[in-house]
Amino acid sequence: MRKLLIALAFVASPVAAQDHPDLSGFWAPDFGPVERPQELMDKLPDDVGMVEDTGVEEFPRGEFGELVLTPFAEDQAIEWYPETEMSIARVCLPPGIVYSLQGPFPFEIHQFDDVIVIRYEYFDQTRLVFMDGREHPGEGYPHSKMGFSTGRWEGEELIVETTHLAASTITNNGLNHTDGIVMRERYRLSDDGEQLMATQWFRDREVIENDGARFISWSKREGEHVYPYECDPSFALEYQGIGAE
Amino acid sequence: MTGRGKVAVLAAGMAALALPAMAHHSFAVFFDETRTVSIEGEVTSFRFTNPHGTIALDVTSASGEVEKWRVETTAPVVLQRRRWSRSSLRAGDHVRIDGWPARDGKPYLRLRSATVDGRPVGQAFTVGED
Numbered sequence: 001m002r003k004l005l006i007a008l009a010f011v012a013s014p015v016a017a018q019d020h021p022d023l024s025g026f027w028a029p030d031f032g033p034v035e036r037p038q039e040l041m042d043k044l045p046d047d048v049g050m051v052e053d054t055g056v057e058e059f060p061r062g063e064f065g066e067l068v069l070t071p072f073a074e075d076q077a078i079e080w081y082p083e084t085e086m087s088i089a090r091v092c093l094p095p096g097i098v099y100s101l102q103g104p105f106p107f108e109i110h111q112f113d114d115v116i117v118i119r120y121e122y123f124d125q126t127r128l129v130f131m132d133g134r135e136h137p138g139e140g141y142p143h144s145k146m147g148f149s150t151g152r153w154e155g156e157e158l159i160v161e162t163t164h165l166a167a168s169t170i171t172n173n174g175l176n177h178t179d180g181i182v183m184r185e186r187y188r189l190s191d192d193g194e195q196l197m198a199t200q201w202f203r204d205r206e207v208i209e210n211d212g213a214r215f216i217s218w219s220k221r222e223g224e225h226v227y228p229y230e231c232d233p234s235f236a237l238e239y240q241g242i243g244a245e
Numbered sequence: 246m247t248g249r250g251k252v253a254v255l256a257a258g259m260a261a262l263a264l265p266a267m268a269h270h271s272f273a274v275f276f277d278e279t280r281t282v283s284i285e286g287e288v289t290s291f292r293f294t295n296p297h298g299t300i301a302l303d304v305t306s307a308s309g310e311v312e313k314w315r316v317e318t319t320a321p322v323v324l325q326r327r328r329w330s331r332s333s334l335r336a337g338d339h340v341r342i343d344g345w346p347a348r349d350g351k352p353y354l355r356l357r358s359a360t361v362d363g364r365p366v367g368q369a370f371t372v373g374e375d
Contacts, residue, residue: 241315
Protein backbone atom coordinates (compact mmCIF):
# COMPACT_ATOMS: atom_id res chain seq x y z
CA MET A 1 0.00 0.00 0.00
CA ARG A 2 2.82 2.40 0.96
CA LYS A 3 4.56 1.72 -2.36
CA LEU A 4 1.34 2.47 -4.18
CA LEU A 5 0.95 5.84 -2.39
CA ILE A 6 4.53 6.84 -3.23
CA ALA A 7 3.98 5.88 -6.85
CA LEU A 8 0.77 7.91 -6.96
CA ALA A 9 2.53 10.93 -5.47
CA PHE A 10 5.16 10.90 -8.21
CA VAL A 11 2.52 10.49 -10.87
CA ALA A 12 0.42 13.28 -9.37
CA SER A 13 3.13 15.97 -9.26
CA PRO A 14 3.54 16.57 -13.01
CA VAL A 15 -0.23 16.66 -13.46
CA ALA A 16 -0.51 19.39 -10.83
CA ALA A 17 2.27 21.37 -12.56
CA GLN A 18 0.38 21.23 -15.83
CA ASP A 19 -2.45 23.29 -14.31
CA HIS A 20 -0.36 26.33 -15.15
CA PRO A 21 1.63 27.27 -18.25
CA ASP A 22 5.13 25.84 -18.22
CA LEU A 23 7.62 28.68 -18.61
CA SER A 24 10.63 26.39 -18.30
CA GLY A 25 13.40 26.70 -20.82
CA PHE A 26 16.08 28.94 -22.27
CA TRP A 27 14.80 32.36 -23.31
CA ALA A 28 16.73 34.79 -25.50
CA PRO A 29 15.74 38.45 -25.92
CA ASP A 30 13.89 39.55 -29.06
CA PHE A 31 15.66 42.41 -30.81
CA GLY A 32 13.13 43.12 -33.54
CA PRO A 33 9.68 44.63 -33.18
CA VAL A 34 7.18 42.41 -31.38
CA GLU A 35 3.42 42.73 -31.43
CA ARG A 36 2.29 43.53 -27.90
CA PRO A 37 -0.69 41.54 -26.64
CA GLN A 38 -3.37 44.09 -25.85
CA GLU A 39 -4.74 42.05 -22.94
CA LEU A 40 -1.30 42.25 -21.32
CA MET A 41 -0.79 45.96 -21.96
CA ASP A 42 -4.30 46.77 -20.73
CA LYS A 43 -3.40 45.50 -17.28
CA LEU A 44 -0.84 48.26 -16.81
CA PRO A 45 -2.17 51.33 -14.96
CA ASP A 46 -3.41 54.10 -17.29
CA ASP A 47 -0.98 56.76 -16.11
CA VAL A 48 2.15 54.65 -16.31
CA GLY A 49 5.24 56.09 -18.03
CA MET A 50 6.59 53.69 -20.65
CA VAL A 51 10.33 53.14 -20.95
CA GLU A 52 11.13 52.07 -24.50
CA ASP A 53 14.76 51.10 -24.10
CA THR A 54 14.30 47.38 -24.59
CA GLY A 55 15.62 45.40 -27.51
CA VAL A 56 17.33 48.36 -29.14
CA GLU A 57 20.15 50.54 -27.90
CA GLU A 58 19.63 51.97 -24.44
CA PHE A 59 18.87 55.60 -23.80
CA PRO A 60 21.56 58.21 -24.35
CA ARG A 61 22.38 60.66 -21.62
CA GLY A 62 19.41 62.80 -20.55
CA GLU A 63 16.67 60.60 -22.05
CA PHE A 64 14.31 58.68 -19.77
CA GLY A 65 11.28 57.90 -21.90
CA GLU A 66 7.99 58.83 -20.26
CA LEU A 67 9.38 58.76 -16.75
CA VAL A 68 8.96 61.99 -14.82
CA LEU A 69 12.01 62.47 -12.64
CA THR A 70 11.85 64.06 -9.22
CA PRO A 71 14.11 67.09 -8.73
CA PHE A 72 16.41 64.88 -6.68
CA ALA A 73 16.75 62.32 -9.50
CA GLU A 74 17.19 65.06 -12.09
CA ASP A 75 20.08 66.50 -10.10
CA GLN A 76 21.65 63.06 -9.83
CA ALA A 77 21.33 62.44 -13.56
CA ILE A 78 22.90 65.80 -14.40
CA GLU A 79 25.84 65.07 -12.12
CA TRP A 80 26.35 61.58 -13.53
CA TYR A 81 29.32 61.05 -15.83
CA PRO A 82 29.56 57.68 -17.58
CA GLU A 83 33.35 57.69 -17.47
CA THR A 84 33.27 57.29 -13.70
CA GLU A 85 31.64 53.88 -14.14
CA MET A 86 34.63 52.67 -16.17
CA SER A 87 36.87 51.95 -13.21
CA ILE A 88 38.30 48.72 -11.84
CA ALA A 89 36.16 49.14 -8.74
CA ARG A 90 32.86 49.61 -10.56
CA VAL A 91 32.90 47.99 -13.96
CA CYS A 92 32.03 44.53 -12.66
CA LEU A 93 29.38 45.51 -10.14
CA PRO A 94 26.17 43.76 -11.21
CA PRO A 95 23.17 45.99 -11.84
CA GLY A 96 19.82 45.27 -10.23
CA ILE A 97 16.97 43.37 -11.82
CA VAL A 98 14.93 46.51 -12.60
CA TYR A 99 17.47 47.40 -15.28
CA SER A 100 18.90 44.02 -16.19
CA LEU A 101 15.52 42.42 -16.92
CA GLN A 102 15.40 44.38 -20.17
CA GLY A 103 19.03 43.69 -21.03
CA PRO A 104 20.12 41.81 -24.12
CA PHE A 105 21.06 38.58 -22.35
CA PRO A 106 19.26 35.24 -22.09
CA PHE A 107 18.09 33.38 -19.01
CA GLU A 108 16.85 29.96 -18.00
CA ILE A 109 13.63 29.28 -16.12
CA HIS A 110 13.36 26.19 -13.95
CA GLN A 111 9.76 25.94 -12.82
CA PHE A 112 8.50 24.03 -9.80
CA ASP A 113 5.22 24.20 -7.96
CA ASP A 114 6.64 25.99 -4.89
CA VAL A 115 9.43 28.04 -6.44
CA ILE A 116 10.55 29.28 -9.83
CA VAL A 117 14.28 29.60 -10.34
CA ILE A 118 15.48 32.13 -12.92
CA ARG A 119 19.13 31.89 -13.86
CA TYR A 120 20.33 35.00 -15.67
CA GLU A 121 23.41 34.92 -17.86
CA TYR A 122 24.03 38.59 -17.16
CA PHE A 123 26.51 38.70 -14.27
CA ASP A 124 25.72 35.06 -13.33
CA GLN A 125 22.74 36.13 -11.24
CA THR A 126 20.07 33.80 -9.87
CA ARG A 127 16.62 34.72 -8.71
CA LEU A 128 14.09 32.76 -6.67
CA VAL A 129 10.38 33.45 -7.08
CA PHE A 130 8.55 31.88 -4.16
CA MET A 131 5.22 30.38 -5.23
CA ASP A 132 4.27 28.89 -1.85
CA GLY A 133 2.14 31.77 -0.63
CA ARG A 134 4.66 33.20 1.79
CA GLU A 135 4.61 36.88 2.71
CA HIS A 136 7.36 39.33 1.86
CA PRO A 137 9.77 39.79 4.78
CA GLY A 138 9.85 42.83 7.03
CA GLU A 139 12.01 45.92 6.92
CA GLY A 140 15.05 44.28 8.51
CA TYR A 141 15.49 41.78 5.70
CA PRO A 142 18.58 42.47 3.57
CA HIS A 143 18.21 44.15 0.21
CA SER A 144 19.94 42.73 -2.84
CA LYS A 145 20.26 43.21 -6.59
CA MET A 146 17.65 40.51 -7.21
CA GLY A 147 15.42 41.46 -4.29
CA PHE A 148 12.80 39.22 -2.71
CA SER A 149 10.18 37.87 -5.12
CA THR A 150 6.91 36.08 -4.68
CA GLY A 151 4.71 34.85 -7.49
CA ARG A 152 1.18 33.73 -8.17
CA TRP A 153 -0.78 32.55 -11.16
CA GLU A 154 -3.64 34.64 -12.45
CA GLY A 155 -5.20 32.54 -15.16
CA GLU A 156 -2.51 31.97 -17.76
CA GLU A 157 -0.32 34.75 -16.42
CA LEU A 158 2.43 34.65 -13.83
CA ILE A 159 2.53 37.70 -11.56
CA VAL A 160 5.80 38.36 -9.73
CA GLU A 161 6.05 40.96 -6.97
CA THR A 162 9.53 42.06 -5.88
CA THR A 163 10.63 44.07 -2.86
CA HIS A 164 13.90 44.46 -0.91
CA LEU A 165 15.87 45.59 -3.93
CA ALA A 166 19.21 47.30 -3.41
CA ALA A 167 19.64 50.71 -5.02
CA SER A 168 20.80 50.42 -8.60
CA THR A 169 20.18 51.84 -12.04
CA ILE A 170 16.89 52.04 -13.92
CA THR A 171 18.05 53.12 -17.37
CA ASN A 172 21.85 52.89 -17.11
CA ASN A 173 22.28 56.55 -17.93
CA GLY A 174 22.24 58.28 -14.58
CA LEU A 175 18.73 57.52 -13.37
CA ASN A 176 18.97 55.32 -10.33
CA HIS A 177 16.35 53.86 -8.03
CA THR A 178 16.52 53.68 -4.27
CA ASP A 179 16.16 50.58 -2.12
CA GLY A 180 12.51 51.51 -1.68
CA ILE A 181 11.53 50.54 -5.22
CA VAL A 182 8.87 47.88 -5.78
CA MET A 183 8.40 45.96 -9.02
CA ARG A 184 5.64 43.84 -10.52
CA GLU A 185 6.11 41.65 -13.57
CA ARG A 186 3.35 39.94 -15.49
CA TYR A 187 4.44 37.09 -17.78
CA ARG A 188 2.52 35.18 -20.38
CA LEU A 189 3.36 32.77 -23.19
CA SER A 190 2.41 33.26 -26.81
CA ASP A 191 -0.23 30.88 -28.11
CA ASP A 192 2.41 28.59 -29.61
CA GLY A 193 4.52 28.71 -26.44
CA GLU A 194 7.58 29.88 -28.34
CA GLN A 195 7.59 33.43 -27.02
CA LEU A 196 7.57 34.73 -23.47
CA MET A 197 6.22 38.25 -23.04
CA ALA A 198 6.13 40.44 -19.97
CA THR A 199 5.27 43.81 -18.63
CA GLN A 200 7.51 45.21 -15.94
CA TRP A 201 5.97 47.85 -13.69
CA PHE A 202 7.88 49.71 -10.99
CA ARG A 203 7.33 52.47 -8.46
CA ASP A 204 9.88 54.57 -6.58
CA ARG A 205 8.47 57.94 -5.58
CA GLU A 206 11.86 59.19 -4.43
CA VAL A 207 13.15 59.28 -7.99
CA ILE A 208 10.17 59.12 -10.36
CA GLU A 209 6.90 60.98 -9.93
CA ASN A 210 4.91 58.53 -12.04
CA ASP A 211 5.11 54.74 -12.20
CA GLY A 212 7.35 53.24 -14.87
CA ALA A 213 6.84 50.25 -17.14
CA ARG A 214 8.45 48.28 -19.93
CA PHE A 215 7.26 45.64 -22.33
CA ILE A 216 9.83 42.90 -22.92
CA SER A 217 9.79 39.68 -24.93
CA TRP A 218 12.01 36.67 -25.36
CA SER A 219 12.01 33.65 -27.68
CA LYS A 220 12.55 30.06 -26.69
CA ARG A 221 15.66 28.28 -27.89
CA GLU A 222 15.65 24.55 -27.36
CA GLY A 223 18.85 22.93 -26.22
CA GLU A 224 20.67 26.12 -25.30
CA HIS A 225 21.84 27.15 -21.86
CA VAL A 226 23.32 30.19 -20.18
CA TYR A 227 27.08 30.64 -20.24
CA PRO A 228 29.24 31.73 -17.31
CA TYR A 229 29.70 35.50 -17.28
CA GLU A 230 32.74 35.85 -14.98
CA CYS A 231 33.23 39.58 -15.32
CA ASP A 232 36.83 40.74 -15.74
CA PRO A 233 37.38 44.24 -14.29
CA SER A 234 40.55 44.80 -16.32
CA PHE A 235 38.22 45.95 -19.10
CA ALA A 236 38.24 49.29 -17.27
CA LEU A 237 42.01 49.59 -17.84
CA GLU A 238 41.50 49.08 -21.56
CA TYR A 239 39.03 51.94 -21.59
CA GLN A 240 41.25 54.20 -19.51
CA GLY A 241 44.15 53.50 -21.89
CA ILE A 242 42.39 54.88 -24.97
CA GLY A 243 44.45 57.67 -26.46
CA ALA A 244 47.02 57.42 -23.67
CA GLU A 245 49.66 55.50 -25.66
CA MET B 246 14.84 74.76 11.35
CA THR B 247 14.04 76.92 8.34
CA GLY B 248 12.28 75.53 5.33
CA ARG B 249 15.48 75.72 3.31
CA GLY B 250 17.35 73.80 6.03
CA LYS B 251 14.75 71.03 6.01
CA VAL B 252 15.08 70.65 2.27
CA ALA B 253 18.86 70.38 2.57
CA VAL B 254 18.65 67.68 5.25
CA LEU B 255 16.04 65.77 3.27
CA ALA B 256 18.17 65.88 0.14
CA ALA B 257 21.19 64.60 2.05
CA GLY B 258 19.15 61.74 3.47
CA MET B 259 17.85 60.80 0.05
CA ALA B 260 21.35 60.87 -1.38
CA ALA B 261 22.47 58.39 1.25
CA LEU B 262 19.56 56.13 0.34
CA ALA B 263 20.15 56.18 -3.34
CA LEU B 264 23.79 55.43 -3.95
CA PRO B 265 23.63 52.78 -6.62
CA ALA B 266 26.15 50.29 -7.85
CA MET B 267 26.29 50.03 -11.58
CA ALA B 268 28.25 48.26 -14.22
CA HIS B 269 28.17 47.45 -17.88
CA HIS B 270 27.94 50.80 -19.60
CA SER B 271 25.13 51.91 -21.88
CA PHE B 272 25.68 51.65 -25.63
CA ALA B 273 23.84 54.85 -26.45
CA VAL B 274 25.65 56.88 -23.81
CA PHE B 275 29.06 56.06 -25.26
CA PHE B 276 28.47 55.41 -28.98
CA ASP B 277 26.72 57.14 -31.86
CA GLU B 278 24.33 54.58 -33.36
CA THR B 279 23.60 56.81 -36.35
CA ARG B 280 27.09 56.55 -37.86
CA THR B 281 29.44 53.75 -38.87
CA VAL B 282 33.20 54.13 -39.10
CA SER B 283 35.62 51.74 -40.82
CA ILE B 284 39.22 51.28 -39.78
CA GLU B 285 41.91 48.90 -40.94
CA GLY B 286 45.10 47.93 -39.20
CA GLU B 287 47.21 45.40 -37.35
CA VAL B 288 45.91 43.72 -34.23
CA THR B 289 48.18 44.22 -31.22
CA SER B 290 45.98 42.46 -28.65
CA PHE B 291 42.60 40.80 -28.26
CA ARG B 292 40.84 40.36 -24.92
CA PHE B 293 37.88 37.99 -24.81
CA THR B 294 36.36 38.57 -21.37
CA ASN B 295 33.10 40.03 -20.08
CA PRO B 296 31.65 42.61 -19.74
CA HIS B 297 33.19 43.54 -23.11
CA GLY B 298 36.01 42.20 -25.21
CA THR B 299 38.51 44.62 -26.68
CA ILE B 300 40.58 44.63 -29.84
CA ALA B 301 43.63 46.90 -29.85
CA LEU B 302 45.02 47.75 -33.24
CA ASP B 303 47.51 50.03 -34.93
CA VAL B 304 46.01 52.01 -37.77
CA THR B 305 48.41 53.68 -40.18
CA SER B 306 47.12 56.91 -41.66
CA ALA B 307 47.78 58.12 -45.25
CA SER B 308 50.63 60.25 -43.90
CA GLY B 309 52.27 57.22 -42.32
CA GLU B 310 51.38 58.11 -38.75
CA VAL B 311 50.34 55.18 -36.54
CA GLU B 312 47.22 55.69 -34.45
CA LYS B 313 46.34 53.42 -31.53
CA TRP B 314 42.69 52.39 -31.73
CA ARG B 315 40.58 50.23 -29.49
CA VAL B 316 37.42 48.44 -30.47
CA GLU B 317 34.98 47.31 -27.85
CA THR B 318 33.06 44.13 -28.61
CA THR B 319 29.78 42.96 -27.26
CA ALA B 320 29.97 40.65 -24.26
CA PRO B 321 31.90 37.49 -25.15
CA VAL B 322 29.02 35.36 -23.81
CA VAL B 323 27.04 36.78 -26.72
CA LEU B 324 29.97 36.63 -29.16
CA GLN B 325 30.33 32.90 -28.52
CA ARG B 326 26.88 32.36 -29.98
CA ARG B 327 28.02 34.30 -33.04
CA ARG B 328 30.91 32.00 -33.81
CA TRP B 329 33.56 34.08 -32.10
CA SER B 330 36.13 32.51 -29.81
CA ARG B 331 39.17 33.50 -27.79
CA SER B 332 41.33 32.69 -30.81
CA SER B 333 39.27 34.53 -33.44
CA LEU B 334 41.90 37.25 -33.58
CA ARG B 335 45.62 37.14 -32.95
CA ALA B 336 48.31 39.80 -32.65
CA GLY B 337 49.61 40.53 -36.11
CA ASP B 338 46.32 39.86 -37.92
CA HIS B 339 45.40 42.43 -40.53
CA VAL B 340 41.85 43.37 -39.63
CA ARG B 341 39.16 45.63 -41.00
CA ILE B 342 36.59 46.79 -38.47
CA ASP B 343 33.25 48.47 -39.04
CA GLY B 344 31.83 49.99 -35.91
CA TRP B 345 29.88 52.74 -34.21
CA PRO B 346 32.13 55.66 -33.20
CA ALA B 347 32.60 57.02 -29.68
CA ARG B 348 30.53 60.13 -29.00
CA ASP B 349 33.50 61.87 -27.37
CA GLY B 350 35.71 61.58 -30.46
CA LYS B 351 38.23 59.17 -28.93
CA PRO B 352 39.80 56.50 -31.16
CA TYR B 353 37.27 54.01 -29.87
CA LEU B 354 34.61 52.00 -31.70
CA ARG B 355 31.90 49.55 -30.85
CA LEU B 356 32.26 46.48 -33.03
CA ARG B 357 29.73 45.96 -35.76
CA SER B 358 31.66 43.54 -37.98
CA ALA B 359 35.22 42.41 -38.54
CA THR B 360 37.14 40.75 -41.34
CA VAL B 361 40.63 39.31 -41.29
CA ASP B 362 42.34 39.27 -44.68
CA GLY B 363 38.89 39.66 -46.22
CA ARG B 364 37.31 36.76 -44.28
CA PRO B 365 34.43 37.65 -41.91
CA VAL B 366 34.92 36.92 -38.24
CA GLY B 367 31.73 35.59 -36.65
CA GLN B 368 28.45 37.31 -37.39
CA ALA B 369 27.88 41.05 -37.68
CA PHE B 370 25.84 43.01 -35.15
CA THR B 371 22.99 45.44 -35.34
CA VAL B 372 22.31 48.21 -32.84
CA GLY B 373 21.15 46.95 -29.46
CA GLU B 374 22.62 43.49 -29.54
CA ASP B 375 24.98 43.55 -26.65
